[in-house]
Amino acid sequence: MAVSISRSNRSGLRPATIALPALLFVALSFLSPAFLSVQNLSNINGQIAALLIVSLGQLAVALIGGIDLSVGAALSLTTTIIVSVNPDFALAAALFAGVAIGLVNGIGVTVAGVHPLIMTMASMTFLQGLALLIHPVPGGTVPDYIAGLAWTSASGVPAAFFWCAGAVAIASFLLSMTRFGLRLFAIGASQASAARNGIPVKWYSVGCYVICSVAATIAGIFISARVSAGDATVGAPFALDSITAIAMGGVQLAGGTGSVAGVVLGTITLGLLTNGMNLVGISPFLRTAATGVLLLLAISMQRRNVIGV
Amino acid sequence: MITPTAHSPPGNALVAFRSVNKSFGSTRALVDLSLQGSPGSVHAITGENGAGKSTLMHLLAGVHQPDSGEIRVRGQAVRIENPAQAQRAGISTIFQELTVLPNLTVAENLFLGREPHRAGIIDRLLMRRRAKQALDLVKCRVDVNTYCQTLSVAEQQLIEIAKGLMADAEVFILDEPTAALNGPEVDTLGELIHSLKAAGKLIFYISHRLEEIFRFSETVSVLKDGRLVGTFPTSELTQDRLISLMVGRPLGQLFPPRDPNPRDLGRALEISELVPSDTERAVSLAINRGEILGFAGLQGQGQREIIRAVAGVGPHVRGRVIKLSPDNRVQRVDLASVDVARSGIGFVPEDRKSEGLYLSLSIEQNVALGMLRQLALWRRARVRKSGIDDLLLRMRVRSHDQAQPVSSLSGGNQQKVMLGRWLASGVDVLLVEEPTRGVDVGAKSEIYALLREFANSGGAVLIVSSELTEILGLCDRILVVREGEITAELDGVAASEEEIMRYALAGAAAEASGEL
Numbered sequence: 001m002a003v004s005i006s007r008s009n010r011s012g013l014r015p016a017t018i019a020l021p022a023l024l025f026v027a028l029s030f031l032s033p034a035f036l037s038v039q040n041l042s043n044i045n046g047q048i049a050a051l052l053i054v055s056l057g058q059l060a061v062a063l064i065g066g067i068d069l070s071v072g073a074a075l076s077l078t079t080t081i082i083v084s085v086n087p088d089f090a091l092a093a094a095l096f097a098g099v100a101i102g103l104v105n106g107i108g109v110t111v112a113g114v115h116p117l118i119m120t121m122a123s124m125t126f127l128q129g130l131a132l133l134i135h136p137v138p139g140g141t142v143p144d145y146i147a148g149l150a151w152t153s154a155s156g157v158p159a160a161f162f163w164c165a166g167a168v169a170i171a172s173f174l175l176s177m178t179r180f181g182l183r184l185f186a187i188g189a190s191q192a193s194a195a196r197n198g199i200p201v202k203w204y205s206v207g208c209y210v211i212c213s214v215a216a217t218i219a220g221i222f223i224s225a226r227v228s229a230g231d232a233t234v235g236a237p238f239a240l241d242s243i244t245a246i247a248m249g250g251v252q253l254a255g256g257t258g259s260v261a262g263v264v265l266g267t268i269t270l271g272l273l274t275n276g277m278n279l280v281g282i283s284p285f286l287r288t289a290a291t292g293v294l295l296l297l298a299i300s301m302q303r304r305n306v307i308g309v
Numbered sequence: 310m311i312t313p314t315a316h317s318p319p320g321n322a323l324v325a326f327r328s329v330n331k332s333f334g335s336t337r338a339l340v341d342l343s344l345q346g347s348p349g350s351v352h353a354i355t356g357e358n359g360a361g362k363s364t365l366m367h368l369l370a371g372v373h374q375p376d377s378g379e380i381r382v383r384g385q386a387v388r389i390e391n392p393a394q395a396q397r398a399g400i401s402t403i404f405q406e407l408t409v410l411p412n413l414t415v416a417e418n419l420f421l422g423r424e425p426h427r428a429g430i431i432d433r434l435l436m437r438r439r440a441k442q443a444l445d446l447v448k449c450r451v452d453v454n455t456y457c458q459t460l461s462v463a464e465q466q467l468i469e470i471a472k473g474l475m476a477d478a479e480v481f482i483l484d485e486p487t488a489a490l491n492g493p494e495v496d497t498l499g500e501l502i503h504s505l506k507a508a509g510k511l512i513f514y515i516s517h518r519l520e521e522i523f524r525f526s527e528t529v530s531v532l533k534d535g536r537l538v539g540t541f542p543t544s545e546l547t548q549d550r551l552i553s554l555m556v557g558r559p560l561g562q563l564f565p566p567r568d569p570n571p572r573d574l575g576r577a578l579e580i581s582e583l584v585p586s587d588t589e590r591a592v593s594l595a596i597n598r599g600e601i602l603g604f605a606g607l608q609g610q611g612q613r614e615i616i617r618a619v620a621g622v623g624p625h626v627r628g629r630v631i632k633l634s635p636d637n638r639v640q641r642v643d644l645a646s647v648d649v650a651r652s653g654i655g656f657v658p659e660d661r662k663s664e665g666l667y668l669s670l671s672i673e674q675n676v677a678l679g680m681l682r683q684l685a686l687w688r689r690a691r692v693r694k695s696g697i698d699d700l701l702l703r704m705r706v707r708s709h710d711q712a713q714p715v716s717s718l719s720g721g722n723q724q725k726v727m728l729g730r731w732l733a734s735g736v737d738v739l740l741v742e743e744p745t746r747g748v749d750v751g752a753k754s755e756i757y758a759l760l761r762e763f764a765n766s767g768g769a770v771l772i773v774s775s776e777l778t779e780i781l782g783l784c785d786r787i788l789v790v791r792e793g794e795i796t797a798e799l800d801g802v803a804a805s806e807e808e809i810m811r812y813a814l815a816g817a818a819a820e821a822s823g824e825l
Contacts, residue, residue, distance in 0.1 A: 009456040010412045178429045186410050186421055193408035196372065198393035198422035256412045 010185060011259035012250030016301065020248070021265050024272040032279040040275070046150075046160040046226065048271035050075070050219040051241055053163065055249075055263050056171045057215025058242040060208040061116075063175075063184045065191075065255025066109060068209065069120040071216040071242055073127035074101050075235030078220025080131045083140030083230030090143055091221065098217030101127065102210030109209065110202040124239065131232035138231040142224050150225035163222055167215075172260045184208065188255030237288065244291050245270050247298035270294075322381070323348045323511045324369065324400075324480055329378035331364055331535075336719055338364040340535045341378070346528075348479070349509045351502060353526035353543065355517055356555055357776075361535040362515045363405055366482045369513070370402040371395035382480075396422070396476070403473035405484040405515075409465045411458030416440035418457055419472050443471040448497050462489040462609050474501055481505060484515045488608060491814055499525060517555070519548050531555055563754050564782035565761035567802060571785060574598035576633045577738050577769035578619075578642075578654070583628030585614035589793040591628070596738065598635065601760060601770040603784035603801070605777065606813045611793035612773045613659075613742065619771075620656035620740045621649030622664075632738065635767060655731030657724075659742035659773075665727050668716040672708055673697050675715050675726050679734035696733070704729050705755055721745075721752020728759055739763060741772045745779060757783055777806050789813050 028035045054071050061068045078094045085093045101123060108119040152159050175181035186194040187201055195201045216238070223234055243253075249266030251258030270291070277287050325345035331338045339361045346352040354362050367373045368380060371389040379386045382398055389395050395402065409418050416433075417424075419440045425432045440453040449467040457465060466489045473481060483502075487495050502512055502525055514526055522529055523543060531538040531554045538554050546554075578596040589611055596602050604612040617623025619630055621644050630642040632652050642652045650656070658664035667675055676697050697711065704725045708718060715726055724745070731739060744760065745753045760783065764770050774780050780787055784801040789812040797812035 009458065177431060179424045179426050179431055180429065182413070182417055182421070182424065182431060185412055186417075189410040189412045190408075193410055194421075196370075196392045196402070196404055196408045198391075198396045200391075200393060256410075 010257055011262060012252055012257040012302070013259055013262050013265075014250055014301075017248065017250045017262055017265050021269040021272060024269060024276065028272060028276045028279070031276070034279055035276070040279075042158045042160070044271050044275045045158060045164065047274065048267050049160040049163045050223050050226075051238065051245060051270065052264065052267045053167045053215050053219040053222065054238050055242040055245040055267050056167050056260065057212035058246050059171070059251055059258055059260070059263050060184065060211045060215075062243075062246055062251050062253055063255060063258050064187045064205055064208050065253075066116040066205065066208065067120065067243065067253065068105065068212045069117065069239045070101065070105060070124040070127055071212060072235035072238035072240075073124045073131065074098065074213050074216040075220040075223065075238055076232050077101075077127045077131040077134070077235075078217040079224040079227075079234055080135035080140075080230045080232050082142055082146060082221065082224040084134050087143035087145075090146060094217045094221055095214065098214035099210055101217075102213030103206065105213065106206030106209030110205045128232075135230045135232050138229055138234075140230040142228045142230070146221065146225045147228055148225070150222055160222075160226075167218075168260060168264060171263075175260055180204070180207075185256055188252075188257070237291075240291060240295070241270060244295040244298065247295055247302070250302070252302060253299070266298075321347050323383060324513075325381040326365065326368070327379045327381065329365075329368060329375040329380065331361075331368065331373060331375050334716070338535050339368075339375070342532075342535070342537050343378075344530050344537060344540055346480070346511045346513060348511050349506055350528060351506055351512045351514055351526040353514045353516065353522040353529040354532065355515070355519075355522055355529060355551070356532035356538075357517070360532040360555075362532055363484055364535075365532070366402065366484055366513060366515060369395065369400055369480070370404070370482060371400075393422070396478070399477075399479040400482065401473050401476035401478035401480070402482040403469050403484060403486050405488070407462075407465050407469050409457050409460075409468055412456060414454050414456055415444070415451055415460075415468055416453040418468055419443055419453075419475075421472075423476075439475075443475045444468075446475065446501065447471045448494070463491070463494065466490060467494065470498060470501075474505065478510070480511045480513070482513045482515070485517075486514075487516065487518060487521060495521065519551060522551070523548070563757065565754075565758045567761075567785060568765075569802060571599055574767055575635065575637060578771075579631045579633070580619060581629045581631075583615065583618055583630070584626040585611065585618040585793070586624055587626055589614060592790075592793070592795055594788060594795065596769045596771050598737075598767050598769050599764055600785040601764050601772065601783055601801075603780040603787045604771070604773045604790050605780045605787050605809050606790040608775050610790050610813070612790045614793070615790070616656075616740050616742060616771060616773050618644060619649075620654065621645070622656060622658070635737075650734075650736070653736045654738045654740065655734070655736035657727050657731065657739065657741040657744070659746060661723055661727050666715050666723060669714055671712045671714055672701065672706065672718070672726055673711040676700060676730050676733050679730035679732075700729050700733055704732075704759060719752070721748040721756070724748055724756055725752070725759070728756065732759075732763065737768045739768060739770045741770060743774055743776075744772055745774075745776070777809060780809070781806065 034040055054075065058068060058071060077097060081094050081097060082090045105120055105123055108114045109116050150159050183194065183199050183204055186199060187204055191201050220235065224230060245266035246258065246263050247253065248269050249262030251262055273290060274287050322345035327343050328341050329339055330341060342365065354365065356362050364373065368375050369389065371392045371394050374388065374390065380389065387398060389398065413421065416437045420436050425435045437453050444451065444453065447467045447470055449464060449471065451460060451464055470486055486498060505512055516522055526543050528540060529543045529546065530540040533555065575598055576595050577598045581593045582591045584591045592615055604616065606612055614623055618625035625644050630644060632640045632642050640652060642649055642654065662668060701711065706722050706725045708722065715723055718726065745756055748756065760770050781804060787799040787801050787804050787809065788795045789797040789799065789809055791813055799808060
């Protein structure tokens, strides 16, 4: 445990980050007999997979002190693209859109100097409009090969699990093994100091926004496969949810502190809350209200001096 | 080995600045400056704060680009757009403002920007091993896996030095590398510089610590107000000669005269058991009317935290501040409230641009804000123009027009506007951080005169300054702060630099380093 305490400086993980989902898990297994069933657990997995992927993208942006509100709209747009373009190019078109959105966000923030909140709020609104324009009414047909991505299972393990594992593996690899990951932490702590160490801060920042948007489109592909439809508003809650999830996972929105483990725990917490409220029979609208409260709690519980602000 | 000096032929120069100019807004930071350095030499660059030393080196390090003129490296004119390019050109910089990142480990910090890697994957074993070697070089005993936020400023500085010196470079820029170091650590740095020199590297050594200049360098260039005063072989100079080159005039004229037997006007402020933060110790002190009291000490010893706590802009854990009016009425100052200012205490922050002035507002509006302080919110804000005129005239603020925005003024005039605002609002205690940072010499002496005049008229002044000459020349009484504690109280007229440094560095370290 001694090691994890000295390491916690950069991960932002605190006892509460780990205790909260654990407590929820224990509480739910007592409150609802259905909770521990394989069916339900695999259900939760499917429900949080998209949020986890989006949140890991959000982590990249948060580490450098940015924020991306456009993830939800990018996700919605992806589902509409999937059902609207030639099935052969559906995946490529969606990923292309992700890269393009990220480039616009990133260049707007770093080169034009627009505040990330404003920049991504603008693109969020734009993309939302675009998605509704492309596909105003939920529906359409998702190509079979895409639908298969979310519904096949390998020896009883649902596809959603592999989506999660893949996303976590890629994110962990990038953050803890590569120069890219280390430099994100450096940029988040101080852009000026990072630049003086020869790091091309602008390119890295643009890269983070691209990663975030691409993560949102990948989540969009997963969602369209799962619900087998295009829906121009399906992504609406993802901006707030992903930010709440990473904040509960100990990620500092000011930059420089965060971990993949924290994001996973934060996402699980949100997922358990949703699932739990469902099982216990609480209105899903209350879940939205609870998310707002959770975000505020998570932010106010963060140590403000982690990066010496 | 024969070490070339400034008199070696130009063809021998590894780095040459040719008539470079650099301005920031209306401030001319570098004016038509030319100098050069040869391989296998230590070229010291010195001058007062704000003389342009760091700006000059920032041009070479790629932080800024010259407005005109050229930089030649190995005879080739180069344009260094960013720090990464400077590194590739073989220029390694140890920045004055530490670039050590708190959330990276020692090893990560040492290699940030040039991590040993295979296909983008960091080779952490190699990195840690080489980090240990680098730390051995500077004789710093910290674990390479510790996060840097837990290190002291001195340790961070050593890491910065290790990082800069182990780079594969031809030119090394050391910008005030010893600000937080004490004797033995400076000795180690001296050895390292010596071996770099022997290996044929060029070292630019920026410092205003005279002892180090004479110890390390064979050539010294003196800068003043962005211009080159001259380049000299160090051996031909004496300390006194170097000081007069830096200051450009005897110290005496810079500071207003002090009254050797000040009248007793009573206390102005009593600060008791003030604890700025949980990690700091309690301090108690009193400021008298009619005096200028100065906090001296190394940077980052808690002076700033104390003055900011008293001003109500920094945090405080506990403590009591009592203000006494001239007729000895007692008033308790609530540090937690925004309105320390309402008790007649003015605070002039170090960073006047972001914390002090409204840059886009005009001079008169900035001053008027002080005058209008006492008005109730709903009262009509009528500004007496003639009053401001008088004040600005008295303060010798140089401007075309009262309506011009403060951002267009020079640093010195901005500082005068800041002071003017407080004088207009009728405060009788002034807390001033770095009263003349980034201010030219002419304006300096005027600011000193203003502060003295304020004290003479019954006000009390507390200043924090990192410039010892300023503390020594201006203050009536000096408190030396070390690790958050007041370690000595000295008489301003009698105190010497050596004496202050002895208390600032504490026993053993001071013995070793002798003098500053």
